[in-house]
Amino acid sequence: MPTSNDGIWLRTATASPQLVARSAAAAKLRNVIEEVSEYAEHPREKHLGPVVLRRGRRAETTTTDQRLLDSRGPTDWVHTDPWRVLRIQAEFVEGFGALAEVPRAVTVFGSARTPRDHPEYELGRRLGAALATAGFAAITGGGPGAMEAVNRGASEAGGLSVGLGIELPFEQGLNPWVDLGVNFRYFFARKTMFIKYAQAFICLPGGFGTLDELFEALTLVQTKKVTKFPVVLFGRSYWGGLYDWVKNSVYGGGKIDEKDVALLHLTDDIDDAIRVVQEAYKAWEDTH
Known part of the structure; x- marks a missing residue:
């Protein structure tokens, strides 16, 4: 029977243990990438090209964990270009991991x-x-x-x-x-x-x-x-x-x-x- 790790499918009768392990590792890494993308949406510093602004930063009213666990918040950020870069990176990681063997x-x-x-x-x-x-x-x-x-x-x-x-x-x-x-x-x-x-x-x-x-x-x-x-x-x-x-x-x-x-x-x-x-x-x- 085929098994799935997010975007990766393995027919386990023909897949080697190394392929199974690599696909699982790639899926875990993708989850990590999704979690750390929160920092791209709520940076500690504001960057305008080479300029860094710190003193004018507004105080956050919620913690990172709260925003991560709140499913009722805005979701538009997942369609922004910074998020797409992480998604693209995840696709390369998954592909390299699944096909390396x-x-x-x-x-x-x-x-x-x-x-x-x-x-x-x-x-x-x-x-x-x-x-x-x-x-x-x-x-x-x-x-x-x-x-x-x-x-x-x-x-x-x-x-x-x-x-x-x-x-x-x-x-x-x-x-x-x-x-x-x-x-x-x-x-x-x-x-x-x-x-x-x-x-x-x-x-x-x-x-x-x-x-x-x-x-x-x-x-x-x-x-x-x-x-x-x-x-x-x-x-x-x-x-x-x-x-x-x-x-x-x-x-x-x-x-x-x-x-x-x-x-x-x-x-x-x-x-x-x-x-x-x-x-x-x-x-x-x-x-x-």
């Missing part, structure tokens, strides 16, 4: 709208199984469609299935095949986890979200923020037009170099995709 992994993107009876769903399922067989955990956005297919294939093959969810107006929650799940409010925190804990990206057919993640990965590789990190476009009939545009228009127009085009690997073959991932991982190991 994840073994080598590949992040797979794809459409949430892929129906279960579509050939692309079965393709994602086979890809997830192949990653697990090759010794890689599968990381997805944790949603339905192609993401569910990859998580399902990895889980059925005995691998670790990871889902990094996002809070959306039309959110459907983590799919049932996620063994380790973390929910995020902010895209940038979630994207950091996709990159940090993966050794490669594989993009199944998808929409704007998949394109966003694809081009962010390409930018990070091109600017050498990450190294030895292949980006695989799976499905020639779907991605071929984009690949041709990058090659003919973007490169042809002098906006990128030839080596930048080579960052993309276009394929229809699961074994070929796994080979690219394994070769890149071996190259990374040889330099670390």
